[in-house]
Amino acid sequence: MTINCKGNLIDLSSPKVMGILNITPDSFYDGGQHKNEKQMLQHTENMLTDGATFIDIGAYSSRPNADHVSETDELNRILPIVKLILKEFPNTLISIDTFRSAIAKHCIEAGAALINDISAGKLDTEMLKTVADLQVPYIMMHMRGEPQTMQNHTDYDNLVKEMLFYFSERLAATKQLGITDVIIDPGFGFAKTLEQNFELLNKLELFKMIEHPMLVGISRKSMIYKTLNTTAQHALNGTSVLNTVALQKGASILRVHDVKEAVECVKLVELLRA
Incomplete structure (x- = not known):
């Protein structure tokens, strides 16, 4: 099970870790934490040193009730950082966390390697065509509505069955356009209650x-800290526990804030499979 990132075949039969670099001021855990280029480069270097295979950069917070960000503002936030990181760390495999095709196109042309779309192409009708033209790996997530409204759309008759149908339909659309490297993301916290x-x-x-690699993004989310009656800042232990469960159930990529701990989860779970 491999994906082609800028000519490098990444084997996902052995799970990989994707480190998060949020450059938004209002993300639920690390919003505004990396305020300048020096801090962003240091954080990126730390994640790469700790074993991240991918660095996921987002400039539009997708937390519930997040503020709207214009396409121009998103591009002005993210593109200089993509260029900065690739200048300092040229071999970095950067994932672009966006649902806008124009943002994806500019960043891939600047040297990014993957597109991570929370809407699976449903919020921008040009996204799938853009991915097909760029021929890069595509992460598609399950979500209903948009970040500002998604928590109003949690009425499922059968959650998993409806999600499987959703991915089947979206994968058919990517296949029709010739997109080959597709990763699914169940979208924990997106249009889902804590119980769901x-x-x-x-x-x-x-x-x-579905027979496609699966990314799981559970890191420090409210399903952890609300259940444990704590905060996102104190949810690392819970994150490691649930990341371990996700790996045992088939996750190919863990998208995390804390790379070192996630890499340790992968190493230990891999030993159980040996």
Whole structure:
């Protein structure tokens, strides 16, 4: 199970870690934490040193009720950072966290390697065509509505069945356009209640039937800290526990704030498979 990133075949049969670099001021955990270029480069270097295979950069917060960001502002935030990181660390495999095709196109042309779309092409009708033209790996997430409204769309008759149908339909659309490297993301916390998040994690192995690599982004989310009656800042231990469960149930990529701990989870779970 491999994906082609800028000519490098990445083997996802051994799980990989994607480190998060948020450059938004209002992300739920690390918003505004990396205020200048020096801090962003230092954080990126730390994640690469700790074992991240990918660095995921986002300039539009997708937390519930997040502020709207114009396309111009998003591009002005993200493109200089992509160029900065690739100048300092040329071999970095950068994932662009955006649902806008124009942002994706500019960043891939600047040297980024993957597109990570929370809407699976549903918020920008040009996204799938753009991905097909660029021929880069595409991460498609399950979500209903948009970040500002998604928590109003949690009425499922059968959560997993409806999600499997969603991915089947979106994968058919990518296949028709000739997009070959597709990764699915169940979208923990997106248009799902706390209880639905745990139901999803409990049944995560069912998504293996899709036969595509799966990314899991559970890091420091409210399903952890609300359950434990704590905060995102104190949710690292819970994150490691649930990342371990996700790996055991078939996750190919862990998208995390804390790379070192996630890499340790991968190493230990891999030993259990040996």
